[in-house]
Amino acid sequence: MTRFSKYPDKSIKDLTKAALDRVIADAGVKLSDIESAWFSNSGWGFSFGQDCIRGEVALRPAGLQGLPITNVENACAGGSTALHHAWLEVASGQYECVLSIGAEKGYLEDKEKMFKGFSAGFDVENAEAHIKTLQAIADSLKPENLKDDAGGAGKNRSAFMDIYSAFCRWHMQRYGTTREQIALIASKDHFHSSMNPYAQFQKLMSVEEILAAREVSWPLTVPMYEQAPGK
Numbered sequence: 001m002t003r004f005s006k007y008p009d010k011s012i013k014d015l016t017k018a019a020l021d022r023v024i025a026d027a028g029v030k031l032s033d034i035e036s037a038w039f040s041n042s043g044w045g046f047s048f049g050q051d052c053i054r055g056e057v058a059l060r061p062a063g064l065q066g067l068p069i070t071n072v073e074n075a076c077a078g079g080s081t082a083l084h085h086a087w088l089e090v091a092s093g094q095y096e097c098v099l100s101i102g103a104e105k106g107y108l109e110d111k112e113k114m115f116k117g118f119s120a121g122f123d124v125e126n127a128e129a130h131i132k133t134l135q136a137i138a139d140s141l142k143p144e145n146l147k148d149d150a151g152g153a154g155k156n157r158s159a160f161m162d163i164y165s166a167f168c169r170w171h172m173q174r175y176g177t178t179r180e181q182i183a184l185i186a187s188k189d190h191f192h193s194s195m196n197p198y199a200q201f202q203k204l205m206s207v208e209e210i211l212a213a214r215e216v217s218w219p220l221t222v223p224m225y226e227q228a229p230g231k
Contacts, residue, residue: 004200006107012044012054015103017062023101035095036068038086040078040102046117047108058103075121078102118158131159134166157216161225165217172219179219183210186224201226 002018016039024031039055050057055069074081079102086100108114122130171177187207193199205223213221 001198003198012058012103013061016058020062031063033097034099035097036089037099038070038082040072040082042073042075042078043117115158118160161217165220168219183207186210
């Protein structure tokens with residue numbers, strides 16, 4: 001792995017090579033032992049224009065070419081999908097040594113473009129209907145005096161922030177979950193990430209600090225999102 005960060009000075013090729021070098025060292029194999037590769041990436045095309053042959057482009061500078069390279073684009077499940085198929089190739093007896101690897105650069109200085117990239121992670125043909133359904137859920141469960149910044153989704157925050165908050169409101173209504181309990185989970189996760197050298201956020205945070213932090217989409221604050229999958 002490489003540490004989760006923005007890396008404005010590094011390319012997908014750089015991040016791929018850094019991870020591959022660590023894979024080779026950890027596995028105790030040589031590049032020449034790899035018979036097939038599965039490369040996971042979802043945003044390189046939208047953000048930087050690299051489509052069609054992402055894995056081939058990313059792996060060639062690292063010394064891998066002349067072998068089957070399959071590209072996987074499956075949003076947050078991309079890495080596990082690549083691993084699944086690499087495992088299948090070994091389990092089937094087709095190959096003995098298969099590489100599963102991925103790299104992603106989710107940060108862009110153009111925030112609106114960056115958040116639009118996240119919005120591509122659901123059914124765009126039915127996006128309006130999905131958004132209306134989620135908004136109805138969110139509106140029906142929010143406090144009476146709360147005013148949501150509905151226009152902010154896709155501009156100053158990812159649309160997924162609103163999706164997460166809508167499901168949180170549903171969970172709160174159905175199970176009686178409180179903001180304090182959500183903050184407790186985030187505090188626990190921050191504790192664990194403080195011990196992980198590859199984690200993006202390594203700061204201990206109390207429940208009180210998390211509740212007092214900037215709100216993104218009620219009931220969730222920034223530190224709650226920092227521990228969310230697929231943020």
